[in-house]
Amino acid sequence: MSADNGIYILKTKDQYRVAHLQAIDNVRRSAIDGDWQSRRETSGKCVPTRVVELWGRCKYTRNEKKAFEIARKLEDSLPICEYGINIITYNKPWKYIVKDARAYAGKEIKYIKEHGKERQWDMEQLQKIADGSYFQSCAAGQNCPVKPSDPQRVSRPEDAG
Numbered sequence: 001m002s003a004d005n006g007i008y009i010l011k012t013k014d015q016y017r018v019a020h021l022q023a024i025d026n027v028r029r030s031a032i033d034g035d036w037q038s039r040r041e042t043s044g045k046c047v048p049t050r051v052v053e054l055w056g057r058c059k060y061t062r063n064e065k066k067a068f069e070i071a072r073k074l075e076d077s078l079p080i081c082e083y084g085i086n087i088i089t090y091n092k093p094w095k096y097i098v099k100d101a102r103a104y105a106g107k108e109i110k111y112i113k114e115h116g117k118e119r120q121w122d123m124e125q126l127q128k129i130a131d132g133s134y135f136q137s138c139a140a141g142q143n144c145p146v147k148p149s150d151p152q153r154v155s156r157p158e159d160a161g
Helices: 024-028 048-055 064-076 094-114 123-131 134-139
Strands: 005-011 016-022 085-089
Touching: 005 048, 005 064, 016 048, 016 064, 024 048, 024 085, 048 094, 048 123, 064 085, 094 123, 123 134
Parallel strands: 005 085
Antiparallel strands: 005 016
């Protein structure tokens, strides 16, 4: 059985975010268009809502060396890390990724409801991204996937951008 996990550093134009993730291929899965990797116009691109879902509540650093230090510590803390440390580049500043994610989440919500696919997606989380409350719940300590003691927490996500 595969662990299907790795440490993924999201490199944007203005920061780095580090997360231990499974099924990283989901970063290219759109509720509207399916797998972006299989489409010529979106191949190699990440869905902005998935980026915010996966790294949005992680603390960030602006220092590449620090990001790799965090990633190595996180990798060392795991019993198994199948894919090791990887970098995913999103060539925009974080605040624009969030802006794109908010707009795209609204489109995904509409599409999901029109096609009766609510059971396949986390509608509450998509709605929080769309309305901007996703980061507020994290600042309040609610449902944050990263505990304050985790080594990837460097700076507060709501301070980014």
